[in-house]
Amino acid sequence: MGALIESVAVSRPGLFRRGSVDLAVKAATDCLLEARLDPNELGLLINVGIYRDRDIGEPSIASFIQRRIKANELFTGSEGTFSFDLNNGAGGMITAIMALDGFLASGAVKYGLVVASDAEPHPGRCPTYPFVPAGAALVLSQGRSGEGFLHFRTDTFTEYAADFSSRIEWTARGRKNKNILVVKQKEEYARHCARCVQEKLADFLKEISLSMEEIDIVIPTPGPPGWREALAGEPGMSERMMALPAEFSRMHTAGLGFALMQAREEGRFARARNCLFLTVGSGITVGFALYRNPS
Numbered sequence: 628m629g630a631l632i633e634s635v636a637v638s639r640p641g642l643f644r645r646g647s648v649d650l651a652v653k654a655a656t657d658c659l660l661e662a663r664l665d666p667n668e669l670g671l672l673i674n675v676g677i678y679r680d681r682d683i684g685e686p687s688i689a690s691f692i693q694r695r696i697k698a699n700e701l702f703t704g705s706e707g708t709f710s711f712d713l714n715n716g717a718g719g720m721i722t723a724i725m726a727l728d729g730f731l732a733s734g735a736v737k738y739g740l741v742v743a744s745d746a747e748p749h750p751g752r753c754p755t756y757p758f759v760p761a762g763a764a765l766v767l768s769q770g771r772s773g774e775g776f777l778h779f780r781t782d783t784f785t786e787y788a789a790d791f792s793s794r795i796e797w798t799a800r801g802r803k804n805k806n807i808l809v810v811k812q813k814e815e816y817a818r819h820c821a822r823c824v825q826e827k828l829a830d831f832l833k834e835i836s837l838s839m840e841e842i843d844i845v846i847p848t849p850g851p852p853g854w855r856e857a858l859a860g861e862p863g864m865s866e867r868m869m870a871l872p873a874e875f876s877r878m879h880t881a882g883l884g885f886a887l888m889q890a891r892e893e894g895r896f897a898r899a900r901n902c903l904f905l906t907v908g909s910g911i912t913v914g915f916a917l918y919r920n921p922s
Contacts, residue, residue: 629775630728630767631921633738634661637881637888638762640746646680648688650762651744652695654884658740658764659696666698670736671727672710675719675880678745678758682795682806687712692742709736717848717908718781719743720883721916724767725779731769741765743880753808759877763884770921778835778917782827783910790816791851791909812851820907821857828861831915839863843899846890848906849875849882867903869895896920 636657638650651674659666674689689710694700699708715722720743727739744762747753769775793810832838845868847855852873859865875885883906890896899920906914 628732628770628772629777629918630724630731630739631770631775632918633664633766633768634658635884635888635891636661636764637885638744640760645746645750645760647676647678647744647746647760647762648680648691648695650746650760650881651676651688651692651742651764654744654762654764654881655692655696655740655742658766662766664738664766666696667706667708668738669698669708669740670706671730671739672698672708672742673723673727673739674710674712674742675715675723676712676742676744676762677714677716677719677880678748678756678808680746680748682748682808689742698740715908715912716910717850717879717882718906718912718914719880719908720763720765721779721904721906721914722781724765724776724916727767728776728779731767734769737768739767741767743884745879745881748808749805752805753810755810756808757810757812757877758879759874761878761881761885763881763888765884765887774919774921776916776918780827780831780834780915781912782823783912784819784823785910787816787819787823787911788909789813790819790911817851817853818857820851820854820911820913823911823913824858824905824907825861827913827915835917837901837917839867842867842901842903844890844895845869845903845905846883846886846896847871848908849878849886851907852876854907
């Protein structure tokens with residue numbers, strides 16, 4: 628048995644919703660409404676967003692989200708919501724699902740929430756910041772035997788570690804010095820992402836004892852721009868991989884949630900039996916997950 632997707636929701640900026648926490652809260656709230664779940668029933672909340680309002684490091688962004696969605700704000704000594712941040716770039720949602728799957732399988736929690744969101748930390752002041760603001764959330768529960776997320780795999784190619792990087796620099800801004808976010812990406816990054824997936828895809832399919840012909844749909848990380856096109860030549864991939872709007876390729880941690888939402892809206896996800904989730908991110912780290920829809 629594996630973690631079963633109960634609901635999915637996404638968010639974009641609105642009149643009073645611009646920061647990363649706002650985007651996460653909107654997606655989480657809509658996700659809980661779709662699942663018809665009381666926030667107090669959440670046993671675990673994992674936030675995987677990277678680019679946060681004002682580059683906040685402590686306390687965790689997950690704690691802000693937990694408070695605003697009113698998920699067991701006060702610990703009563705009986706049941707509570709454990710929340711924390713988990714950082715793995717564009718592969719964060721799958722990594723969080725993998726962690727949550729263990730809690731669900733053990734019976735430690737009945738429901739869990741994975742939330743992702745990114746927004747420019749200091750709007751207009753972050754040189755080369757490449758991502759569009761977006762948020763996404765998934766509610767998961769424990770599935771029956773043979774359904775849900777059944778297998779995961781991650782591989783990291785450290786030889787490409789310098790392809791994508793982001794850091795905080797102490798920079799002069801007028802008469803003051805400020806911490807400024809700087810993001811750098813090499814031209815070869817997208818091509819290297821596709822190459823890393825190609826190297827490990829056959830190994831993953833062998834582990835799950837399935838051929839590419841038995842995969843009904845591939846739900847990929849949308850970005851970086853161009854990487855999905857570079858992978859299209861892989862046998863059986865182009866007809867199974869979700870075709871996504873170009874704008875999605877400029878999303879970061881929430882991108883996988885948007886890809887899943889589009890697959891649901893088009894009806895392809897519901898019709899699929901074996902679903903392959905595919906992520907790439909800095910490192911370069913590639914992630915694979917097999918999800919089997921209930922029969």
